[in-house]
Amino acid sequence: MSIPGFAVVGRPNKGKSSIVATLARDDAVYIDSRAGTTVAADAYPMRVDGETLYVLVDTPGFQRARAVLEWLQAHCSDAAGRPEAVRAFVEQHEDDERYRDECQALRPIVDGAGIIYVVDGSCPYGAEYEAEMEILRWTGRPSLALINPIDSDEFVDQWTAGLGQFFTTVRVFNAQRAELTKQLELLELFGHLDPAWRAPLERAVTILRQDRLLQTQAASNYITDLIIEGITYQVDQAVPEGIPTEPVQKLLFERYKAHLVKRERQCRQRVEELYYYANLKRSEQSLALEEGDLFNMEQWYLWGLGKKALLAVGASAGAVVGATTGMAVDAVSGGLLAGLGTLVTGGGGAISGAVGAWLYADRIAQMKVKGIPTGGHRISCGPSRNVNFPFVLLGRALTHQRQVSTRTHADRGELDLSQPLLDWLGERERRQLARIFADLRSGKKPAQGRAELAAMVLEWCRGKD
Numbered sequence: 001m002s003i004p005g006f007a008v009v010g011r012p013n014k015g016k017s018s019i020v021a022t023l024a025r026d027d028a029v030y031i032d033s034r035a036g037t038t039v040a041a042d043a044y045p046m047r048v049d050g051e052t053l054y055v056l057v058d059t060p061g062f063q064r065a066r067a068v069l070e071w072l073q074a075h076c077s078d079a080a081g082r083p084e085a086v087r088a089f090v091e092q093h094e095d096d097e098r099y100r101d102e103c104q105a106l107r108p109i110v111d112g113a114g115i116i117y118v119v120d121g122s123c124p125y126g127a128e129y130e131a132e133m134e135i136l137r138w139t140g141r142p143s144l145a146l147i148n149p150i151d152s153d154e155f156v157d158q159w160t161a162g163l164g165q166f167f168t169t170v171r172v173f174n175a176q177r178a179e180l181t182k183q184l185e186l187l188e189l190f191g192h193l194d195p196a197w198r199a200p201l202e203r204a205v206t207i208l209r210q211d212r213l214l215q216t217q218a219a220s221n222y223i224t225d226l227i228i229e230g231i232t233y234q235v236d237q238a239v240p241e242g243i244p245t246e247p248v249q250k251l252l253f254e255r256y257k258a259h260l261v262k263r264e265r266q267c268r269q270r271v272e273e274l275y276y277y278a279n280l281k282r283s284e285q286s287l288a289l290e291e292g293d294l295f296n297m298e299q300w301y302l303w304g305l306g307k308k309a310l311l312a313v314g315a316s317a318g319a320v321v322g323a324t325t326g327m328a329v330d331a332v333s334g335g336l337l338a339g340l341g342t343l344v345t346g347g348g349g350a351i352s353g354a355v356g357a358w359l360y361a362d363r364i365a366q367m368k369v370k371g372i373p374t375g376g377h378r379i380s381c382g383p384s385r386n387v388n389f390p391f392v393l394l395g396r397a398l399t400h401q402r403q404v405s406t407r408t409h410a411d412r413g414e415l416d417l418s419q420p421l422l423d424w425l426g427e428r429e430r431r432q433l434a435r436i437f438a439d440l441r442s443g444k445k446p447a448q449g450r451a452e453l454a455a456m457v458l459e460w461c462r463g464k465d
């Protein structure tokens with residue numbers, strides 16, 4: 001079975017490389033705002049599990065199409081000879097500097113690739129594009145045209161009419177934002193254009209759909225594991241008799257914190273890898289900035305668990321604890337809620353910096369100092385009994401997963417993680433989560449708690465898929 005290949009061609013700076021990056025899921029494809037970035041044809045295979053489903057060929061933009069068309073017209077007398085004429089042109093001009101870009105773009109096509117012709121829907125249609133479209137028609141290869149609305153869709157109608165004269169299939173396709181369904185639709189279209197590719201492209205669509213399910217499943221497992229660890233993680237340390245415990249407590253809290261921060265970063269990396277992002281480097285900076293803030297409650301507020309959400313989370317957790325164990329909300333969570341109340345009303349009540357973090361340390365990660373029979377103490381830090389903490393972790397993880405799973409590999413901007421957390425969560429789900437977290441915290445039915453949490457996280461990770 002031959003592997004379908006598509007050459008992505010058009011004028012410079014129309015988003016050809018962006019389309020290649022999106023369709024090949026490859027964030028290593030070079031994209032730049034300057035025209036003439038791509039100077040040689042480059043093949044990018046779309047692989048899943050080591051199997052190449054199809055190949056995208058990125059090409060330089062056409063610069064001298066009119067001259068090429070004149071040559072072709074002078075060297076071909078009838079329509080049947082046109083594909084051969086194009087081949088002859090490429091073969092005779094491959095070393096000719098003047099036609100380097102045209103030869104680079106046409107070579108994969110004369111060698112059997114299909115054509116994806118790209119134009120920019122924010123620039124007007126013009127007859128000057130017709131020479132290159134005519135050349136592409138001469139190749140006789142299956143083709144479709146994509147209108148990429150780079151800055152706007154102002155001229156999409158014009159383009160649709162103009163392109164329709166040269167291509168049977170014309171679609172609007174936003175290189176940076178095309179959803180998976182839109183990408184799969186292109187593959188299906190190509191399957192209809194060339195009978196030889198129908199089977200491999202149907203197979204590609206099936207595999208890519210399955211792959212998306214697996215990605216979602218794996219991402220939700222990573223996130224579930226992280227939340228459970230956030231709820232149950234503990235570090236401890238024996239301290240010999242006579243040694244002051246306070247420095248060790250501080251040290252343990254640092255260790256506790258560092259571990260969970262690392263686990264959160266690890267979870268994000270794994271999720272990014274799942275969705276084939278190897279170069280989300282620019283986002284790392286923004287991740288690094290907030291990493292230290294995971295334990296700074298003031299930041300939780302800034303990070304989107306707003307006053308209402310924080311209090312509502314606390315209150316429903318309290319209600320659940322009260323209802324399921326028959327206990328009243330204990331003094332610590334009462335104090336915590338009161339503390340958060342003043343914290344989030346801002347200004348005077350806000351606690352910041354190291355002192356604040358330390359003050360709250362023991363409310364985030366329960367500190368215990370116990371005597372041990374051989375003398376000295378065992379100091380433990382964690383597990384967290386802060387009812388908001390798992391909500392913050394979950395909100396952050398889901399925001400990240402959503403951003404990663406819905407972006408394309410052409411989008412080189414930073415991940416925008418500064419969004420309200422869990423603001424879409426309904427009251428029923430909030431209570432359900434609070435109950436699951438309370439059970440996990442108390443060690444009750446851990447397997448059932450995990451399964452319930454995993455099912456909810458999976459549903460959220462799935463989103464619109």
Ligand SMILES: Nc1nc2c(ncn2[C@@H]2O[C@H](COP(=O)(O)OP(=O)(O)OP(=O)(O)O)[C@@H](O)[C@H]2O)c(=O)[nH]1
Pocket residue numbers: 011012013014015016017018019030031032033034035036037038039059060061148149150151174175176177
């Ligand atoms: N906003 C937006 N920008 C886009 C889109 N597609 C491409 N761009 C931007 O347009 C510029 C050119 O994109 P490329 O993909 O490098 O274009 P190209 O056609 O490969 O350009 P050359 O290789 O120079 O011929 C880059 O700055 C892209 O980020 C899009 O769908 N939306």
Ligand SMILES: [Mg+2]
Pocket residue numbers: 016017018030031037038058059
């Ligand atoms: Mg390019």
